[in-house]
Amino acid sequence: MHGRRSRFLTVMITLGLAFFYIPMILLVVYSFNYSKLVPVWGGWSTRWYKVLFASEEVWGAVSLSLKIALVNATFATIFGLLAALSMVRFGQFRGRTLFGGMLMAPLVMPEVITGLSLLVLFITLRQVFGWPENRGFATITIAHITFSMAYVAVTIQARLTGMGQSLEEAASDLGAKPFKVLTAITIPRLMPALVSGWLLAFTLSLDDLVIASFVTGPGATTLPILIFSRIRLGLRPDINALATIIILVVAVCIAIAALIMFRQQKRDLLDQQLAKHVK
């Protein structure tokens, strides 16, 4: 009976991974199709990559998306860190329930609601203060920070809770000021969580279509907005080529990040063992 169960689970994992990866593999294969009709095979070719690289529109969208993602990830990590510290380390404070609620809600809030509400905020701000005059880079970045800081905060909270605070307490007992404790002890110990939070915020921003569509203005086209406007009308071989490049870049980045984290973990483990021996 036990053997059958584990065989069942193995089958489920295999099927699950096939379900996850076959569509993406096909996406990559068809990017090398010569034919203009995506599903009709016309022989191997890199024709669509050339089309893609020649498009200035695509390059413009890529650079705007990357700029937004970089600024977003940095601010979301800072705010997420502060929020996580507030929730885990500061005990009770006035408005904590409201704060926790606002922090977690973006994780599940339907994007259309977030998008619409931020748009009306920006319009009202413009009516009242005259800012933002044009919607684009700034408004998209603000919108992205607001929802990605929730993801960063969750990542950091998990690590903060597991880490304990004896080292921080020791440091402040020895006279370190709060800011110093944060930069010298808490942040280095949180590094793996901060890195994964930053990467998460970066990808969330690069990936967002719906919220950006609401809060953008004429002239500011992010990569997802560009892709969406093209594929709404059907399959496009140049989009397959673009997808292949994105998948490749993501896979390489994730592999590097995983390797770094794995090494860090090993070193942490070694440090702990050393510490035990010293005791």
Added chain:
Amino acid sequence: MNEKTKSVNRTSAETWSLLPNRVGRQIQKHWRLIVITIPFVWLLLFFLLPFFIVAKISVAELKIASPPFSNMFEWTDSGIVTVRIVFDNFIYIMTDNLYFDTYLNSVKIAAVSTFFCLLFGYPIAYGIVRSGPLAKPIFLFLVILPFWTSFLLRVYAWMGLLSDQGTINSILIALGIIDEPIQMLYTEFAVYIGIVYTYMPFMILPLYANLEKLDGSLNEAAADLGSRPTNTFFKVTLPLTMPGVIAGSLLVFIPATGEYVIPDLLGGGNVQMIGRVLYNEFSRNTDWPVASAVALTMLFLLVLPIIVFQYYQGKSTGGK
């Protein structure tokens, strides 16, 4: 790592000494307040405030102007502020069958998709937990990886699989199983596939985290007492992983209800979901008051699941 820590030490010490003494003392004194205030104010301004504005617009009238809605407060000649509140938009939504059916359809599609995510996601999560020390991180990595690649492109991949000349139809025709392509793209079936495919990691990860913490000796004890594995699963494992089941289900159900991209790309005009109606109301019809009323009604529907989710999320991250 040691070198890194040292350099961090030095820079922070330098920054600290560079700060004028008084400012430094102020920061130190109000440290807690500063740390809490920055993200708190940000969220109040960019998360909470917008909802009040949406509420305000939802009770306004459509106007042909920029912005296209009437003002709630108006100065009349005699200097008195009049408050205009119109519930027409809500009455319109409530009485129009289109909206009611669309709400119902969205909840149905989200619920069925959540069920299938759970049905397939649970065994996958369980299988990963039961895997060896080498296979476990690899499987976990493979489950997370699609989550990091573009959501939009994962939906797009299914357009290629499901279209009339797409991969599935071509294979079926080549095998002689069917003569004519079956329409799969732009049907409700395609929307189900799209949601299950893109939201599955959100189900697997909380389940994995919960199963991983489970005490294996409980299963052994049940087996020793003569319980069959299936019985043990339903009597011991499943009840103990209920927090993971609930968290995962809500992480799928709530956003799926308001999903826009999947019904738009895979459902075409044939599948009505409320997220798509809202988006079209806002972008094509530019009827912002109605769009705002739709958003508020959707939020009202989802408030209870969101609160339940926060309760379990708070429990699992252990805020206090």
